[in-house]
Amino acid sequence: MKIRIKGNSLRLRLTQSEVEQLHQEGLVQEVIMLGVDPSKHLHYKITKSKDNVINADYNPNHIIVTVPENLLATWATTNQVGLEHQIKLNETEQLSILIEKDFKCLQERSNEDESDMFPNPDEGTLKC
Numbered sequence: 001m002k003i004r005i006k007g008n009s010l011r012l013r014l015t016q017s018e019v020e021q022l023h024q025e026g027l028v029q030e031v032i033m034l035g036v037d038p039s040k041h042l043h044y045k046i047t048k049s050k051d052n053v054i055n056a057d058y059n060p061n062h063i064i065v066t067v068p069e070n071l072l073a074t075w076a077t078t079n080q081v082g083l084e085h086q087i088k089l090n091e092t093e094q095l096s097i098l099i100e101k102d103f104k105c106l107q108e109r110s111n112e113d114e115s116d117m118f119p120n121p122d123e124g125t126l127k128c
Contacts, residue, residue, distance in 0.1 A: 001030050002102065003044050003063075008095045010056060012046060012065065013102040015116040022046055022067075023076035046099065048072055054085035054097050065097060075099075 001018050004011040014028060022028045029045030042061055049055070049066035057064045067083060075083050082100040089095055103120040 001028055001044070001046070003030070008089070008093055009098070010063070010065070010095065011098045011100065012044075013100045014046075015102050016118055017116050019076050019101060022048065023072060026069075054083060054099070056087065056095060056097055065099070067099065 001015075002013040004013075014022065018028045026048035027045060029043060031041055031043045034040040034042065039061075042063070044063040044065075046065045046067060048069045051066060051068050053068065054071070055066045057066075071083055074080060082098055084096070084098050087095040087097065101118045104114045104117045
């Protein structure tokens with residue numbers, strides 16, 4: 001699972017096996033170590049929920065995104081590319097959450113294993 005954070009936006013991209021794991025087991029998680037001190041790390045995870053909307057929470061060193069199981073089931077079993085939701089933070093700001101299936105790049109990159117990524121729908125039709 002890849003994470004991208006920019007301002008008040010959070011984007012998570014999942015491979016085929018991660019989408020299947022989330023659908024079947026209800027959880028996908030990763031951790032990044034941010035130094036030799038083991039307390040300097042960030043856990044991020046997506047979990048299935050009984051809620052009605054996508055939500056996000058932060059506890060020290062943990063980003064937790066929850067996805068309603070009905071939305072998750074449709075996304076995981078169809079060609080739907082992503083799930084998106086905006087959470088109002090205050091009168092002027094919102095948090096944008098985007099969860100996407102991770103597609104293979106159109107140009108091969110020797111330093112990245114893309115064997116578990118979703119086939120790119122534009123493969124063979126676009127030239128870079």
